[in-house]
Amino acid sequence: MNQADAAKLKFDCLKKNLQSLGSVLIAFSGGVDSTFLAKAAHDVLGKNAISVTATSSTYPKRELREAKRIAKQIGIRQIIIESEETEIDNFSRNPKDRCYYCKKELFKKLKDVARKNGVKHILDGTNYDDMDDYRPGMRAIKEENIVSPLKDAKLTKEDIRILSKDMGLATWDKPSCACLASRFPYGTEITKERLEIIDKAESIIKNIGIKQVRVRYHDNIARIEVEREFMPLLLEHSEKIIPGLKDIGFTYIAVDLEGYRTGSMNEVLKDGN
Numbered sequence: 726m727n728q729a730d731a732a733k734l735k736f737d738c739l740k741k742n743l744q745s746l747g748s749v750l751i752a753f754s755g756g757v758d759s760t761f762l763a764k765a766a767h768d769v770l771g772k773n774a775i776s777v778t779a780t781s782s783t784y785p786k787r788e789l790r791e792a793k794r795i796a797k798q799i800g801i802r803q804i805i806i807e808s809e810e811t812e813i814d815n816f817s818r819n820p821k822d823r824c825y826y827c828k829k830e831l832f833k834k835l836k837d838v839a840r841k842n843g844v845k846h847i848l849d850g851t852n853y854d855d856m857d858d859y860r861p862g863m864r865a866i867k868e869e870n871i872v873s874p875l876k877d878a879k880l881t882k883e884d885i886r887i888l889s890k891d892m893g894l895a896t897w898d899k900p901s902c903a904c905l906a907s908r909f910p911y912g913t914e915i916t917k918e919r920l921e922i923i924d925k926a927e928s929i930i931k932n933i934g935i936k937q938v939r940v941r942y943h944d945n946i947a948r949i950e951v952e953r954e955f956m957p958l959l960l961e962h963s964e965k966i967i968p969g970l971k972d973i974g975f976t977y978i979a980v981d982l983e984g985y986r987t988g989s990m991n992e993v994l995k996d997g998n
Contacts, residue, residue: 728883728887732880732883732887732888733888735879735884736765736880736884736888738879739874739875739878739880740765740768740769742878743766743769743770743874744769746845747770747773747845748770748773748774748844748846749766749770749773749775749845749846749848750776750777750835750838750844750846750847751766751776751801751848751849751850752779752847752848752849752850752871753777753792753796753801753803754778754784754788754792754850754902755788755789755791755793755795755796756788756902757882757885757886757896757897757899758850758875758885759776759850760889760894760896761875761888761889762848762850763776763795763796763799763801764801766848767801772802773844775803776796776801776802776804777805777806777838778792778793778796778803778804778805779806779807779831779834779835780805780806781810782810782920782921783810783906783915784904784905785902785924785927786924787928789805795896804838806834808831810826810827810830810906810915811916811917811920813827816906816915817914817916818912819911819912820912821911822864823861823906824860824861824862824904825861825862825864825865827906828862829868832847832865832866833869836869847869847870847872848872848873848874849872850873851866851876852876852880852881852882852885853875853876853881854882855876856876886898900936900937901987903939903987905924907939908939908990909941910941913942919942922942922973922974922975923940925973926947926969926975929965929966929970930949930951930959930966933962935951935955935958935959937951937955938950938951938985939985939989940970941981945974946976946977946978947975947977947978947979948979948980948981949979949980949981950983950984950986951980951985953984956984960980966978
């Protein structure tokens with residue numbers, strides 16, 4: 726059995742699981758996973774599926790605009806709430822389990838929305854591959870009884886991209902978009918001002934045609950991660966990128982020769998630090 730056929734079987738399992746839930750609220754960011762889940766839930770449950778998007782300084786403005794557009798295309802009801810993680814001390818101090826405190830606060834807000842709308846279950850877009858990464862937010866998912874139907878159906882990121890393409894979702898090839906807080910080394914304080922700097926820095930690079938980029942914050946140094954095939958394009962536009970990043974507060978601009986990779990800030994954890 727090829728991967729496409731295997732993905733369809735998992736999709737059937739997902740739809741059966743969604744049907745059994747009755748009514749759901751989806752934590753919706755507009756990314757690959759949550760868009761696929763929102764579409765599937767809306768197709769199965771109709772008006773008994775709603776999406777909630779939380780805005781904050783950790784969530785790029787361009788992503789909020791995209792999430793609104795996608796929700797409208799899907800036809801699912803979208804509720805937008807405010808969630809400012811930088812006001813949570815355990816988050817802003819940026820410990821290794823930062824994501825736990827972020828998710829814990831978010832799920833409490835989602836529970837309030839679910840209660841007001843008579844919704845039984847809260848869903849998140851955790852997929853089967855996410856089990857292999859360092860994700861302290863998983864503890865909050867368990868503690869708050871959040872349902873992760875993609876993971877439960879053993880749908881991997883590649884499965885979701887294949888099925889999303891079949892469903893005509895524009896997000897099928899969308900680059901991964903992690904929270905802006907992931908750009909900071911553990912222990913570096915996260916503030917609204919610093920998050921805004923990162924958002925602006927990545928927008929400068931995306932405007933030259935590079936979709937997948939991370940600008941990692943190392944005080945006055947910007948460490949840029951792009952896929953290796955785009956490094957020549959990055960250098961070609963250096964005369965635009967360098968002054969742009971210096972204008973927003975960086976002194977030195979560096980390109981990471983290892984290229985873009987998810988969770989590069991977690992590499993310090995491999996040695997048990």
